[in-house]
Amino acid sequence: xxxxxxxxxxxxxxxxxxxxxxxxxxxxxxxxxxxxxxxxxxxxxxxxxxxxxxxxxxxxxxxxxxxxxxxxxxxxxxxxxxxxxxxxxxxxxxxxxxxxxxxxxxxxxxxxxxxxxxxxxxxxxxxxxxxxxxxxxxxxxxxxxxxxxxxxxxxxxxxxxxxxxxxxxxxxxxxxxxxxxxxxxxxxxxxxxxxxxxxxxxxxxxxxxxxxxxxxxxxxxxxxxxxxxxxxxxxxxxxxxxxxxxxxxxxxxxxxxxxxxxxxxxxxxxxxxxxxxxxxxxxxxxxxxxxxxxxxxxxxxxxxxxxxxxxxxxxxxxxxxxxxxxxxxxxxxxxxxxxxxxxxxxxxxxxxxxxxxxxxxxxxxxxx
Amino acid sequence: xxxxxxxxxxxxxxxxxxxxxxxxxxxxxxxxxxxxxxxxxxxxxxxxxxxxxxxxxxxxxxxxxxxxxxxxxxxxxxxxxxxxxxxxxxxxxxxxxxxxxxxxxxxxxxxxxxxxxxxxxxxxxxxxxxxxxxxxxxxxxxxxxxxxxxxxxxxxxxxxxxxxxxxxxxxxxxxxxxxxxxxxxxxxxxxxxxxxxxxxxxxxxxxxxxxxxxxxxxxxxxxxxxxxxxxxxxxxxxxxxxxxxxxxxxxxxxxxxxxxxxxxxxxxxxxxxxxxxxxxxxxxxxxxxxx
Numbered sequence: 001x002x003x004x005x006x007x008x009x010x011x012x013x014x015x016x017x018x019x020x021x022x023x024x025x026x027x028x029x030x031x032x033x034x035x036x037x038x039x040x041x042x043x044x045x046x047x048x049x050x051x052x053x054x055x056x057x058x059x060x061x062x063x064x065x066x067x068x069x070x071x072x073x074x075x076x077x078x079x080x081x082x083x084x085x086x087x088x089x090x091x092x093x094x095x096x097x098x099x100x101x102x103x104x105x106x107x108x109x110x111x112x113x114x115x116x117x118x119x120x121x122x123x124x125x126x127x128x129x130x131x132x133x134x135x136x137x138x139x140x141x142x143x144x145x146x147x148x149x150x151x152x153x154x155x156x157x158x159x160x161x162x163x164x165x166x167x168x169x170x171x172x173x174x175x176x177x178x179x180x181x182x183x184x185x186x187x188x189x190x191x192x193x194x195x196x197x198x199x200x201x202x203x204x205x206x207x208x209x210x211x212x213x214x215x216x217x218x219x220x221x222x223x224x225x226x227x228x229x230x231x232x233x234x235x236x237x238x239x240x241x242x243x244x245x246x247x248x249x250x251x252x253x254x255x256x257x258x259x260x261x262x263x264x265x266x267x268x269x270x271x272x273x274x275x276x277x278x279x280x281x282x283x284x285x286x287x288x289x290x291x292x293x294x295x296x297x298x299x300x301x302x303x304x305x306x307x308x309x310x311x312x313x314x315x316x317x318x319x320x321x322x323x324x325x326x327x328x329x330x331x332x333x334x335x336x337x338x339x340x341x342x343x344x345x346x347x348x349x350x351x352x353x354x355x356x357x358x359x360x361x362x363x364x365x366x367x368x
Numbered sequence: 369x370x371x372x373x374x375x376x377x378x379x380x381x382x383x384x385x386x387x388x389x390x391x392x393x394x395x396x397x398x399x400x401x402x403x404x405x406x407x408x409x410x411x412x413x414x415x416x417x418x419x420x421x422x423x424x425x426x427x428x429x430x431x432x433x434x435x436x437x438x439x440x441x442x443x444x445x446x447x448x449x450x451x452x453x454x455x456x457x458x459x460x461x462x463x464x465x466x467x468x469x470x471x472x473x474x475x476x477x478x479x480x481x482x483x484x485x486x487x488x489x490x491x492x493x494x495x496x497x498x499x500x501x502x503x504x505x506x507x508x509x510x511x512x513x514x515x516x517x518x519x520x521x522x523x524x525x526x527x528x529x530x531x532x533x534x535x536x537x538x539x540x541x542x543x544x545x546x547x548x549x550x551x552x553x554x555x556x557x558x559x560x561x562x563x564x565x566x567x568x569x570x571x572x573x574x575x576x577x578x579x580x581x582x583x584x585x586x587x588x589x590x591x592x593x594x595x596x597x598x599x600x601x602x603x604x605x606x607x608x609x610x611x612x613x614x615x616x617x618x619x620x621x622x623x624x625x626x627x628x629x630x631x632x633x634x635x636x637x638x639x640x641x642x643x644x645x646x647x648x649x650x651x652x653x654x655x656x657x658x659x
């Protein structure tokens with residue numbers, strides 16, 4: 001049996017609610033995080049991702065189930081005895097200490113020799129590109145810098161696992177994008193397992209080796225960014241990760257991974273999620289960027305429909321269209337503007353008759 | 369009125385300041401000058417001062433008698449004991465209150481403050497009933513057979529300390545509550561995460577960050593306790609002498625106003641030194657933080 005860096009086995013967490021009743025924050029979650037992996041827990045607020053992270057750190061104890069680090073069950077082990085370190089959303093730097101003292105804190109608590117602490121602090125600050133900042137105070141530094149200090153303060157202890165709780169949430173968009181790539185590079189360099197909590201799907205896709213998508217305290221899907229995006233196993237995952245067209249209808253037939261699907265008189269062919277059965281109500285998901293738009297009828301006759309453009313929005317890199325295929329079925333389409341716009345037909349006019357089409361593998365039938 | 373004053377800045381300011389300034393001048397500064405004056409002249413035979421006044425530094429000299437220095441030293445000692453007890457009892461209490469649900473916090477703070485609104489004398493007499501020979505404490509201990517005759521809980525230093533702690537505990541709790549309430553408890557999680565057990569996390573993170581509240585509590589309790597006279601008088605039953613009771617006696621039975629005035633001013637000077645030191649340390653703290 002392979003040993004995982006972190007494993008959650010049937011973990012549940014219930015909190016006493018405001019008026020006596022119990023609130024389930026995490027429901028029977030099982031996750032296996034591999035050694036050296038950049039693993040993200042992704043979901044909307046209240047989905048249980050932060051509580052899961054806090055149970056790994058030891059700030060919360062599971063109501064049921066067990067957390068393992070490198071095969072060892074953690075039980076009631078308090079946070080200060082766990083081989084993990086955390087980067088907090090608010091950074092939680094000690095304001096009464098210098099940056100050097102902040103970064104040295106963990107080493108000091110572990111009783112590292114004084115002669116070792118200085119050089120390691122220096123090295124950690126160099127690693128996050130803040131060399132020579134030892135004497136500064138947290139409040140003298142920008143949000144991005146504080147974020148790096150928090151990272152250095154955690155990594156200097158060489159934890160077995162680094163836990164990051166939305167560490168980029170407080171930064172502005174441009175800085176956030178920079179830090180995403182920087183974090184990913186840093187993780188590859190140090191080779192430490194990172195567990196990253198975020199509600200930002202783009203962030204998770206950018207950085208992660210694997211992602212666990214969570215909602216309402218449960219894990220819905222665990223997979224690589226490609227798996228999560230290309231083969232979402234539920235409507236929630238397809239909706240939360242990126243943009244998707246959902247067409248509701250009936251499954252006509254299922255045959256070796258493809259299904260025939262009908263909605264408002266239109267017939268579709270698409271990949272199918274296990275568990276979807278013939279005759280059942282289901283949802284067809286198609287990504288807007290996977291739909292082709294043309295004036296002439298496409299040669300391919302599968303999933304080819306005539307429609308009318310009723311909305312067209314130019315946003316620079318792309319143009320977004322909404323095309324009505326039938327009285328109740330319409331789709332959003334995203335086309336990259338790879339050639340200068342100015343071609344009359346597709347550029348804007350609403351009411352133009354067009355053809356839309358997509359290969360069956362671009363669509364996916366999901367259980368409702 | 370205010371409209372009339374518009375455009376006459378100095379005049380308007382003067383009109384607003386005058387009543388308060390006059391009040392302070394008449395009822396605070398003037399009496400203080402009188403006290404200073406009395407402390408520098410010879411005593412009258414039946415209280416008051418000798419007329420015509422005879423100038424002397426003797427009243428201050430008298431204070432440096434071993435007897436009075438002893439009383440002063442024991443006041444400072446009692447003051448320190450009471451202050452330390454108040455801080456040690458108050459910190460956990462203040463901590464406890466800050467960790468309650470906001471709904472309960474106000475109620476608990478109210479409970480801390482309720483004694484403030486009760487007459488201090490009444491409260492002290494009530495406490496005397498608790499500690500007396502047939503008081504609650506002795507009754508319980510006797511009934512349970514833990515003691516065979518009542519303990520001497522009253523009219524000694526112990527009683528005075530109990531009384532002072534009771535009276536001044538709220539002054540310790542409130543400033544510490546204000547400090548702890550501002551403290552971000554994520555920092556304790558961060559400390560634990562970095563390998564600090566609860567004791568070390570407290571000593572290295574929470575205590576230094578809530579120290580301004582502790583210092584404020586120290587000053588707010590120590591200053592009035594050193595000069596206290598009602599509590600030592602009632603709870604000590606005349607057997608425990610503190611600087612406050614000493615001053616009180618000079619204006620009463622001892623009929624030595626000049627000496628009483630001199631001690632008052634010495635006490636005031638010492639308190640002033642203490643408060644200045646406190647504000648210096650506070651200013652130093654702010655400076656350190658601003659860096």
